Amino acid sequence: MLDVLKVILLGIVEGITEWLPVSSTGHLILVGNVLKPGLSDAFMEMFNVVIQLGAIMAVVVLYFHKLNPFSPKKTQKQKLLTWQMWIKVLIACVPAAVVGLLFDDILDKIFYKPLPVAVMLIVYGVLFIIVENRNEGRKPTVRRISELDIKMLLWIGAFQMLALIPGTSRSGATIVGALIIGVSREVAAEFTFFLAIPVMFGASALKLIKFGFHFTAAEFGFLMLGCVVSFGMSVIAIKFLMNYIKKNDFKVFGYYRIILGALIILVALFKMLLG
Template sequence: MSILEILKVIIIGIVEGITEWLPISSTGHIILVEQLFMLNAGEEFKAMFEVVIQLGAILAVVVLYFKKLNPFSKGINTKKMYLTIELWKKIIVACIPAAMLGLLIDKWVEAHLRNGFVISMALIIYGILFIMIENSNKNRVYSIRSIHSIDYQTALFIGFFQVLALIPGTSRSGATIIGGMILGATRSVSAEFSFFLSIPIMFGASLLKLVKFGFHYTAVEVLYLIIGMSVAFFVSLFSISFLLNWVKKNDFKFFGYYRIGLGIIIVVWYLVSSLMSMK
C-alpha cells in the first residue's frame, strides 16, 4: 500500500464529487487529473475505479433526496405519494432515450470519441451555449417553477438532451440543465431534475460496467475503491448543496466561461504532449 497512491485516489474522488454535479464535465476533469496523478494500476482497475466513484456520487443524491423521492415515507399523505410516484414515472421516461442509445453506441463512443479533441470541443461549445442561453433568458419568466410541474412530454424532451451527454466532455448535468431551461424550467428545477435523472441512468451504466469487468481485486485495490467512493460521496453532498444555493442567486454564465477556459487548456495540453512525443 502506498501513501502516494492513496493521495491520488483521494484527489480523483474529490474531482469526481465536485464535477459530477456541476455542469462542467466530470469526464474532462477526470482525464486531466489522471494524466497529472496517474494511478499505478492496470486499465481494467482504472475503469472499475471510475464506476465505483460514480456510484459514490450517486449515493449522495439518494441520501439528500431520500424522503422527497420515497413515495412511502412515514407520514406522507396520499397526494404527496401520488406526486412522488408520478415524478418517478417522468424520471423513467426521461431516461429512456439515453439508456437505449447508450447501449447501442457505448463501445463506439469509447473507441472514437474519448479523446482530447472531442472533449475540449464539447467543453467549449456547451460553454458558449450556457452563456448564450443565459443572455437570451435574461428577462424570461419561466413557466415550470416546480419539479412536479414537469409533464411527461417535457420530461421526454429533457431525456433527449441527456443523450447529448454520451459525447465525452458534454456533461450530463450540463446537457439536462440546458434542456430544462430551454423547455421553460427554472434553473433550480432544471438542476434538481438533472440530479434525479442521474439515479437510474448512472446506476444502470455502472451495473453494466460492473458486470463487464467483474470484481476480482486485491485487498489493497478494494481499499482504494472504498476510499475513492467515500470521498466522492461526501464531496458530492457539498457540491449538490452548493449548486442549488448558487442558482438561487446566480446564473450559469460562470460555468460557461469556466468550460471554455478548460477546453482551451485541454487543447493546449494535448498539442504540447503531441509535440513532445514527436521529439
C-alpha cells in the first residue's frame, strides 16, 4: 500500500513538472531518493521515463484538433499547415534524437545524481531571468509556429538536446532557446509541447526495450497507475501554464529553480559534513 502511494506521488510530480520549466527528471530523482519505493533501481529508472507517456497523452488530447492533419473540420490549407508544423517538429527533434541515441546511457551514468541536477537547475534558472530581463519591452518577432524557419528550428533543437542532462528541463531548455531568438512565450510553450511528442515517445520506447518488457503484475500495475496520474496532472499543468504566461513572464520559474538548486546543494554539503 505504501508503494502505491509513492507511485501516485511520483505520477503527480511528473505530471506537474514535465510541462512547467523546472525539470521533471530532476524532481523525480530528488523525490525518488527521498521516497525510495520498494522496487528495483532498474525498474524505477525505466518507470521515471515511461510515465511520461501519460504526460504526453495530455498534450495529444488537449491539442488533438490542432495536431490532426486529417481533421474533416479543417480546410485544405489548414491541413497543409498542420503537415508543415509536424515537419518543423521533426526537424527540431533531430539534434536531441541523435545525441540521445548515442550517449543516453553515458549521460544517465554521469549526471543522474542530485548534485549535477542542482547545478543545472541553477544555471537555467539564471538564464530564464537574464533572457526575460533582456526581452523586457521588446516585441516578439515570431508569433506563430508557421513563422519558424529552419535556422530557428535547429537552434531550438540544440537547446532541447542540452536537456538530456537531468536538471536542465526539456521544456525549460527549449523555451529559453525560443525566447532568445524572439519567439513569443505562448508559441515557445506550445511548440515545446509538440516537440515532446516524438521525443518522449522515443525515449519511453528505448527504456522499455532496454528493460525488456519483463514486468511482474505489480510492476505493470505501478506503471499504469503512474501514467494515469501523470496524465491527469499534466492536463492541469498545461492549462495553468498557458493561462499564466498570457499575463506573466517565466522569471518566477527561474527564481524557483535557483532556490531549489541551492537547497539541494546545502543538503548535500550537510550530508558530507555529517558523513
